[in-house]
Amino acid sequence: MTNPSKKPKGAEISRRDILKSGAALATLTLAPGVTLMAFGGKASASEDMPADGLKPGARWGLLIDAGKCPEDCSACVAACSTEQGWENNGLDTDPQWIRKVTLKETATGRTNSLPVMCQHCENPPCVDVCPTGASFKREDGIVLVNRHTCIGCRYCMMACPFKARSFVAAPVTGQKSYSPRGVGTVEGCNLCVHKIDRGDGTTACVEACTATGNNAMMFGDLNDPQSEIAIAVATYASQELRADLGLGLGVRYQNI
Amino acid sequence: MERITYRELRSTPKVWGLMALCAAFVGAAGIEVFYLAKYGPIITGLNNQIVWGVPHVFAIFLIVAASGALNVSSIGSVFGKMAYKPVARMANLLAVALLIGGLAVLVLDLGRPERLIMAMYTYNFTSIFAWNILLYSGFIGVVAIYLYALMARGVSPKALKAAALLAFIWRLALTTGTGSIFGWLVARTAYDTAIMAPMFIAMSFSFGMAMFMLVMILTTSITHRVYSPELRTRQARLLGVFVAAVLYFVIVYHLSNIYLAKKTAYESWILLNGGIYTWLFWGGQVLIGSILPMILLFHPKIDTKKGYVLLAALLVVVGGFAQLYVIIVGGQAYPLEIFPGFEVSSSFSDGVVNSYTPKLGEFALGFGGIALALMIAGLGMKFLRIVPENLSDDNVDPAVLAD
Amino acid sequence: MKQLLTSLLAMAALLISPSYAQSLFPSVPKALGEPHPEGNEYWRINHPALLAHDRDLVVLEGIRDVDASLTGCVVCHAVNGPDQAPVQSPVSADSPDNSCRVCHEYVAVKIGCFTCHASVPAMEDVARILPEYSNSDEGWRAYLEDLSNLQRVSQ
Known part of the structure; x- marks a missing residue:
């Protein structure tokens, strides 16, 4: 390639x-x-930096085991908020890059809980509809908003089947240097792209989930057959959300 | 039968008074734009679930009505109904004016309106929105050429017909593009259907004709000019047909949805339990916007009376706004189905109907767009030879009226 | 005509007199780190194009080790604010003392960057870009102290 x-x-x-x-x-x-x-x-x-640029041929993704995700735990959400510098104070205009969703199966009454964030589609509707190309998919499969060209039309928010995006409605201060965000633009989970580029090999949410001992989340390169995540999805059953839409998601779930 | 003459509007207190009124509305919209730039979209009723609100309803109404207003002109030039020829100039002017008004609202409602220029040089060809940028700006150019061909001396009928045909095809593409903004969204139950495009074309015929008749009746009344009652009645009946066409598409849309098991929950919500959206659908869109106007416009005794025609056109416009509110805001209010077969809850409004309370400023922006459109149309009529002076029954081609 | 002549003379006098001439130009704060090898003049003219080019490398291609990074500007060109108890800290772009603003206001060009980007340096960025300061409170204090000792230069 x-x-x-x-x-x-x-x-x-x-x-x-x-x-x-x-x-x-x-x-x-x-x-x-x-x-x-x-x-x-x-x-x-600074020679201590890792090899620069995105990893060619990679397909970064997450594997989330809903069976290991306790309903009262939101460590991943808190970690994302801290890492990326967004704040949810409970207003409907506040951003939520990742959220915990509680599920109850209508037919059986079984309850469950899992985190939902940008699913990093192979064929992202948000990228198709964006008039300026600000919503784009990096070569390693990460779907991002280029805030330099985002005009704030919110068409991507209309198009996203997962409510993965938020609109910054008021001026922002105190941003992280690696995660710029500002009024009038759309934002969402960036799979901790700054950490991936730095070579951390994980995301803030996965780190936090592992730290709680629940181990419900796994990060890795789905295209690398040797990676833990690729072996896991090849061994155990997992599924995409709204697989009927044929979007080819980078985030997969187990035991929903 | 005399030759139709066109004259600029005379400077009367009424003409300038209406202009001043429009300017006041534009000024109010300007205040909203100033506050938006200062505080950000937080001052609107928008949130992360309802991202397109009242300004989009106004903008899309105006854009749809713009392509429909042009239709009045196309009927004369493309379909050869000579009776419509005398009002063609006015239809073209109104089409451009309405489009500019709608685009102004759409652009000023962006999160970063100052970056609009980016939409011109960073371009994503898979986006129907990006296509619409070309279709909208091209529309203004094409209609301007068509208007020039109508007004200039010595333009051959062939060239005029070519310009008219181009404008007609362009406007069909434009409204298809506008409808597809919604029709091509797979994510939401209310959208994701190809019928949006033809439905929007029918809506454009209806809203555009209604806006045209409102402006025409108003202009001829305050300037004491004649608007041939024969022509007006014909146009009124045609408006009735357009209203019926919209209703037809609405019925097919909902029947198809009811037939699809995955969409029945949405239909029972919007048609029965949707609160404000159900009320707007049955009361605004169906009763005020469709049934009442059709009674007025098809009744053989009423459809000849100016006042009733004016009322019917006004009802069509009101119903149009209700319909677009139901489509745009209602479509977003219905919860997204991310987990079919599960009841869901979260801090991000999963599984619940999303709420939206529009703020006064959003209406100010929307009405500002209408006022801007009317102001452009008014100034055009004031300084160009647009409005016919002697459009009496005698001067309208009787052969056409007879058929 | 007479008025025009007087005002022209007054302006000429302002330009000739060195003491007045200085005050006509922005007083640019000095920066930490090694100077740009291409020279200040080059960067003064080309920084918008350089930043725009490299931001695309970062955002679109994930190339993080670029030469023109806004974080780099913010770290080396930071300006300490007036003494605030208990600690002194670099000013944000809200302050007219901010390095970027000093010049941008002089030429009346709006800075778009800080609507989204952080305008105040962060400790880990300082340590990464200027390795003489460690990523610790101690390094941060040394950085702030060095910032305070920088002088302003008039161009």
Whole structure:
């Protein structure tokens, strides 16, 4: 599989090498105003960073075992709120990137509980309807809102079958540097994309769920046959929400 | 039979008074826009469940009515009904004015209206919304060409017909696009049906004709010009046919839904237990918007009287707003089925009917759009030769009226 | 005509006199870290294009180690606010002392970034971008102290 993200990365490295070798001025006169730059020298030289850019061919996903998810636990919701810097004070205009839903089977009366967030569809309706392409799917399957191009039309919220998105209705302050959010744009679960890019290999909700000992959530690369999540979905029964819509979800559930 | 002459409106206190009234409404909308920019959409009644509210109802009404108003002109140029020719200019002007009014509301209701330009250069071709941006802006251009062809001297009938045909096809595409905004949403029970597109086309015929007749009767009354009663009666009966067509599509829509087991719960909600939406459907859309106007418009003695025709057109408009409120807000109020076969509850309104209480400012924005449309139409009529001066029965092609 | 001439003369006098001339230009706060190798002039002109280019790398392709990052601007170009008991802290974009605002207000260009982005540096970002400060309260205090010791330069 070819990965276009390799291209700018390659350009980045070579230009950095040029800059490091002290030919900055010469480079600048060759192509001013393009991308010839180095930030302070220090930032670009942080060698402890992992290999940069998204993982080619990956399909990041979650596996959620509703059977292990206690109704009174909302550790994942709290962790997401803290990590991403959104706050739910109970107003219907407050954002909820992830929420706990309580289920009661109509026919049998059996009750159950599970978290619902953006399902990171293979064919996301929100991406289809977005007029500016702000709602987009990264190559590794993460569905994101590019807030730089979001005009706040809310058509994605009309189109999403899972109510995964919220609209920021009032000015925001105190954002996290890795999770910008602001008034007039739409937002939703980003699968902790900053953590994935950093190489953490997990999300805030999964970390929190594991910390409680419930172990109801698992994160991983569904396309990597060796990964824990791929082995789990290949071994045990799991399902997508609204599978009838044929959206190909990245989040799968067990024991609903 | 004289030649039809068109004249600019004279400057009378009534004309400028109405303009000032419209300007006041536009100003009120401006205040709402200012507060929206300052405090954000939190000042509206919108929330994370109902994301399109009253401004969208107004905007979509105006956009749908715009393509319908053009129809009055198409009947003359495309379908050769010569009697409609004298009002073609006015229909074109009104179509453009209504569209601009509707788009203004739609744009100012965006979370980031100042980024509208982005919708022009970051473009997603799979989005029907993006297509509509092209269809709407193209509509203004196409209708402007058509209006020019109608008004300029020495335009060959062939060229005029070509312009008229292009405008007609364009407006069908436009309304198909508007209906498909809802028709192509798989997520919600109320939408997700192809009938939305033809239903919106029928709605555009009806709302557009009603808006046209309201403006025409109002303009000819305050400027003491003649609006041929024969033509008016013909148009009134045609409006009745359009109202019936909308009702037909509404009946087919609901019958199909009732037949599908997965949608019966939605139908029993919207038709019987939906509170405000059920009331608006039966009272607003069906009774006020369809039954009453049809009685007025098809009654052989009433449909010739100006006052009743005016009333009927007004009822169609009111019913149209009710219908769009039911479609847009009602469609969002009904809970999404994420877990079929389960009763669900959460802190994010899962499994419950979503609530929405529109704020005054949202109405201000909506009425501002109508006022802007009327102002553009009024200024057009004031400074261009749009309104016929001598549209008496004698001057309307009798051969056409007879058939 | 006479009035026009007088005002023109007055403006000319303002430009010639060095003491007045200084006050016409924004007083730009100095920054921490190593200076841009391309020079300040280059960055003054090109920072919008550079930031816009690299933000697309980050958002669309997940390339996080970019050269022009807004977090980088915020960390190195932070300005300490007036002494506030008990601690001093960098000002946000709400303050007219904010580095970005000093120039942007001079040229009357609205800053769109801080509607969504954090305008105050966070401790872990400081430690990542300027490794001489550790990701600890101690490192944070050293960072704040160094910020306070920076001078303003008039251009």
